[in-house]
Amino acid sequence: MINCSIYERIFKRFDEDGDGKLSPSELRRCVGTIGEELLMEEAQEVVESMDSDGDGLVGLEEFVGWMKREGEERKMEELREAFRMYEMEGSGCITPKSLKRMLSRLGESRSVEECSVMIRQFDVNGDGVLSFDEFKLMMF
Template identity: 90%
Template sequence: MINCNVYELIFKRFDEDGDGKLSPWELQRCVGSIGEELLMEEAREVVESMDSDGDGLVGLEEFVGWMEREDEERKMKELREAFGMYEMDGSGCITPKSLKRMLSRLGESRSVEECGVMLRQFDVNGDGVLSFDEFKLMML
């Protein structure tokens, strides 16, 4: 996860008037400064999605919380995609056979038995396969 100090620096860059709050206008200008376009209505919607106290503005805590949630969602999406690469047979888990196939695609030759041994290291419930939750624990 990105350090909160980085989020604070980003927030301060967006907070052009230095009042400790981001307005839709400030958000729109900042996005524009990096060459992207954000319509005012879109900026209002983004601010509204971050605004937990209902004041129509985004404070530092709201901004950091929102950024952390976005970062976590991105990580989970990437983990699910990676899991899907190993889980090839539609079983919803990584089997020794599916691990062997993926490793072969990556240029590493392993037997099904060796792959089973590799999986057992992270197989929390002992069923011989890795569920997404076990994979997530292994990767994080």
């Protein structure tokens, strides 16, 4: 997890006038420095999505909170993608057979029984398969 001081440094870099708040135009210019284009309308939408106190600007706390939420959402999406790779059967869960298949693709040869044992370690409800929530527990 990125610590707060990194967020503070990013915020200060964006806060060109040093007023402790990010305006849409400051956000737009900073995004431009990394070679991306952000229209003023888009910058205003981004600021509105971060602005929790309704002042039309983004303070440090709002910025840090938004960055952390964005990071969590990104991690969850990556976890969902990994889960989909392992479940492979469209069943919405990881079965011993699908785990064996994925491990084989990764160069790990395991029997279906060995995969069942692996799944049982994280199978909270005892149904013999891993749901996404159980997979999350395993990954964290």
